[in-house]
Amino acid sequence: MAKRPGSRRRTIKDVAAEANVAISTASLALNGKGYVSQDTRKRVLEAAKRLDYVPQPAARQLVTQETGNVGFVLRADHFTRSEPFYTRVFLGAEFEAEQHDRYVLLATIPEQYVPGEHSPRFLRQRNVDGILVAGKVAPAFLAEVEASGLPVVLIDFEKDHLPNVVVDNQAGARSAVDHLLGLGHQRISFVGADMEHPAVASRLDGYRLALSAAGLPSDPSLILAKSGGNPDRETGKQLGERLLALEPRPTAVFCVNDATALGVLDTAKKHDVSVPRSLSIIGFDDVTGAQTSIPSLTTVRVYKEQLGELALRYLAELMGGAEQHSDRYQRGFHDIKLPTELVVRNSTARREGDHE
Amino acid sequence: MAKRPGSRRRTIKDVAAEANVAISTASLALNGKGYVSQDTRKRVLEAAKRLDYVPQPAARQLVTQETGNVGFVLRADHFTRSEPFYTRVFLGAEFEAEQHDRYVLLATIPEQYVPGEHSPRFLRQRNVDGILVAGKVAPAFLAEVEASGLPVVLIDFEKDHLPNVVVDNQAGARSAVDHLLGLGHQRISFVGADMEHPAVASRLDGYRLALSAAGLPSDPSLILAKSGGNPDRETGKQLGERLLALEPRPTAVFCVNDATALGVLDTAKKHDVSVPRSLSIIGFDDVTGAQTSIPSLTTVRVYKEQLGELALRYLAELMGGAEQHSDRYQRGFHDIKLPTELVVRNSTARREGDHE
DNA sequence: CTGAAAGCGCTTACAG
DNA sequence: CTGAAAGCGCTTACAG
Numbered sequence: 001m002a003k004r005p006g007s008r009r010r011t012i013k014d015v016a017a018e019a020n021v022a023i024s025t026a027s028l029a030l031n032g033k034g035y036v037s038q039d040t041r042k043r044v045l046e047a048a049k050r051l052d053y054v055p056q057p058a059a060r061q062l063v064t065q066e067t068g069n070v071g072f073v074l075r076a077d078h079f080t081r082s083e084p085f086y087t088r089v090f091l092g093a094e095f096e097a098e099q100h101d102r103y104v105l106l107a108t109i110p111e112q113y114v115p116g117e118h119s120p121r122f123l124r125q126r127n128v129d130g131i132l133v134a135g136k137v138a139p140a141f142l143a144e145v146e147a148s149g150l151p152v153v154l155i156d157f158e159k160d161h162l163p164n165v166v167v168d169n170q171a172g173a174r175s176a177v178d179h180l181l182g183l184g185h186q187r188i189s190f191v192g193a194d195m196e197h198p199a200v201a202s203r204l205d206g207y208r209l210a211l212s213a214a215g216l217p218s219d220p221s222l223i224l225a226k227s228g229g230n231p232d233r234e235t236g237k238q239l240g241e242r243l244l245a246l247e248p249r250p251t252a253v254f255c256v257n258d259a260t261a262l263g264v265l266d267t268a269k270k271h272d273v274s275v276p277r278s279l280s281i282i283g284f285d286d287v288t289g290a291q292t293s294i295p296s297l298t299t300v301r302v303y304k305e306q307l308g309e310l311a312l313r314y315l316a317e318l319m320g321g322a323e324q325h326s327d328r329y330q331r332g333f334h335d336i337k338l339p340t341e342l343v344v345r346n347s348t349a350r351r352e353g354d355h356e
Numbered sequence: 357m358a359k360r361p362g363s364r365r366r367t368i369k370d371v372a373a374e375a376n377v378a379i380s381t382a383s384l385a386l387n388g389k390g391y392v393s394q395d396t397r398k399r400v401l402e403a404a405k406r407l408d409y410v411p412q413p414a415a416r417q418l419v420t421q422e423t424g425n426v427g428f429v430l431r432a433d434h435f436t437r438s439e440p441f442y443t444r445v446f447l448g449a450e451f452e453a454e455q456h457d458r459y460v461l462l463a464t465i466p467e468q469y470v471p472g473e474h475s476p477r478f479l480r481q482r483n484v485d486g487i488l489v490a491g492k493v494a495p496a497f498l499a500e501v502e503a504s505g506l507p508v509v510l511i512d513f514e515k516d517h518l519p520n521v522v523v524d525n526q527a528g529a530r531s532a533v534d535h536l537l538g539l540g541h542q543r544i545s546f547v548g549a550d551m552e553h554p555a556v557a558s559r560l561d562g563y564r565l566a567l568s569a570a571g572l573p574s575d576p577s578l579i580l581a582k583s584g585g586n587p588d589r590e591t592g593k594q595l596g597e598r599l600l601a602l603e604p605r606p607t608a609v610f611c612v613n614d615a616t617a618l619g620v621l622d623t624a625k626k627h628d629v630s631v632p633r634s635l636s637i638i639g640f641d642d643v644t645g646a647q648t649s650i651p652s653l654t655t656v657r658v659y660k661e662q663l664g665e666l667a668l669r670y671l672a673e674l675m676g677g678a679e680q681h682s683d684r685y686q687r688g689f690h691d692i693k694l695p696t697e698l699v700v701r702n703s704t705a706r707r708e709g710d711h712e
Numbered sequence: 713c714t715g716a717a718a719g720c721g722c723t724t725a726c727a728g
Numbered sequence: 729c730t731g732a733a734a735g736c737g738c739t740t741a742c743a744g
């Protein structure tokens with residue numbers, strides 16, 4: 001088990017010798033390629049196990065001209081924000097990569113990306129076979145990735161015709177607002193920021209669809225949005241102030257994510273507005289903090305690990321399939337949309353005075 | 357810039373041809389090794405730049421028998437907890453690795469580690485030249501790492517005589533308690549969990565030292581500790597209840613970290629105990645949530661990125677220096693201790709009724 | 713079905 | 729100071 005100093009690493013040569021076959025036969029047997037008799041294969045596999053043989057990645061990489069790595073890129077501020085959304089996405093990707101016997105190289109880039117300066121090293125060195133990009137990033141970065149010619153899959157973000165794996169934001173938002181409607185609410189506000197973000201835009205669409213499907217007018221004054229900026233807790237606090245100042249005050253609010261929802265909750269507490277009695281609040285994402293807030297937050301759960309898993313699987317398909325398929329037929333990129341799940345907790349309740 | 361399909365990757369052969377030298381000379385010039393004339397070196401470097409040459413890591417790895425990678429291991433629950441402490445440590449290590457032209461491979465392990473089953477893949481495949489371990493991990497894992505013979509540096513944790521980079525927990529705790537003493541507090545409680553954790557134990561030491569240096573007795577009933585478990589927000593809430601029940605009630609509390617401090621704050625709010633008027637609370641770490649809580653949290657700042665940076669630099673020394681030094685003289689491992697910084701915010705105040 | 717040989721792109725003694 | 733050659737550990741045509 002332990003590699004004592006001096007116990008040279010085993011090579012395929014050792015395995016071949018041990019199994020009494022040529023190196024090439026050992027390679028074939030080990031990789032399950034070509035024609036190798038049952039008996040020989042078994043002998044080789046046993047020899048490998050007996051010698052505790054582990055192939056050296058570098059040697060294979062040199063001949064196959066593949067690196068065995070995939071890059072995972074996200075903005076540093078997304079990686080270190082207090083609720084670990086993309087961290088979980090990363091873990092999902094890493095888990096799936098393990099199944100494909102690939103390593104994931106993580107790189108963070110700043111929000112304000114400058115191509116030459118901030119390029120991930122694995123891009124410059126071409127030390128990956130494909131790239132996952134999580135969340136919103138600067139267009140300049142995506143342009144650089146596209147120019148590299150490497151296969152890429154976006155996660156939780158969309159851009160042009162790049163392959164992506166996203167959450168079904170519209171359906172999720174709709175289920176959230178339907179939940180509020182079902183509780184008798186009619187005056188339902190929307191709180192959000194970064195409205196150009198595709199996910200945010202889709203959630204707003206879902207909000208509107210739910211209202212119109214219920215025959216309710218869409219009142220623009222109920223839509224509270226900071227056009228720029230990020231949908232974080234601070235933004236939630238600020239928009240919460242505007243929400244509470246509305247006349248008449250909405251009885252419920254759909255927030256574009258949990259962070260803003262928690263911010264609105266902060267503001268409600270500050271003004272002694274009881275949640276959920278006087279104001280129902282619903283978020284989106286189901287981050288850890290949604291369970292521990294007081295009251296706990298009703299929200300729309302996103303399966304974060306699964307986002308990463310599916311993205312890596314998709315990327316593997318793009319990487320592996322490239323040579324095999326490109327000549328046979330044209331492959332269209334497809335978008336993958338992950339369903340969400342409504343999680344009802346204690347921040348939403350039947351509208352005061354409403355009787356079913 | 358863009359790698360158009362068909363524009364084969366440049367190799368050292370291309371560079372040598374372009375510069376009119378032998379491959380070996382090109383290699384020497386590129387790596388700044390051996391004797392190469394000024395003029396030749398310049399010609400090679402220019403040729404490389406002109407051709408946009410990037411060495412292929414796999415080829416070098418094959419001959420040097422180094423992987424160019426370092427492993428970064430931490431517990432999954434530490435990675436995904438809501439405040440990104442180790443995420444920042446990782447970023448610091450990754451940043452420093454870039455300077456050393458190395459890649460960082462991240463692996464998470466479960467709290468309950470089972471050697472065969474949960475071993476990081478890069479350990480099994482020996483695809484790293486050294487390992488960083490962040491935070492507390494199962495002894496079984498450390499045993500496995502030691503058995504591998506790979507150089508290792510622990511971060512924010514200590515075990516036997518393994519090299520480590522830690523925070524100066526004792527001095528930090530002492531500065532925290534000194535701060536409270538300076539505000540006139542005498543009855544100061546300690547809140548913590550996982551008391552066997554070296555960092556936790558050191559913080560308790562610091563607490564005791566500060567009290568005894570001030571000539572105050574150390575009252576065991578003031579030390580509130582959950583022996584097992586993790587020092588998280590939930591624990592803080594629970595111990596907060598015990599704290600408020602003490603007779604007479606302490607006027608200040610030093611919490612072993614920010615998470616427990618925020619938990620105590622939750623409980624204080626629940627019982628309408630005004631912070632800092634009736635109770636001063638101080639934490640440790642300075643996580644993001646310490647700035648945004650109401651009131652904001654006085655705490656002891658830990659330089660998280662720097663922990664990672666220093667650890668990687670230390671590891672690089674162990675990896676690179678191994679062959680060069682081992683025969684010449686014995687090198688002792690040294691511990692690296694990072695100073696902290698007291699950050700005074702709004703959760704601590706002069707003791708009620710105390711006059712300077 | 714199996715073996716001998718070439719070659720991936722580098723680095724490193726070794727001659728000169 | 730520079731070049732020719734060997735070799736790192738694999739995979740992959742190509743013979744047989």
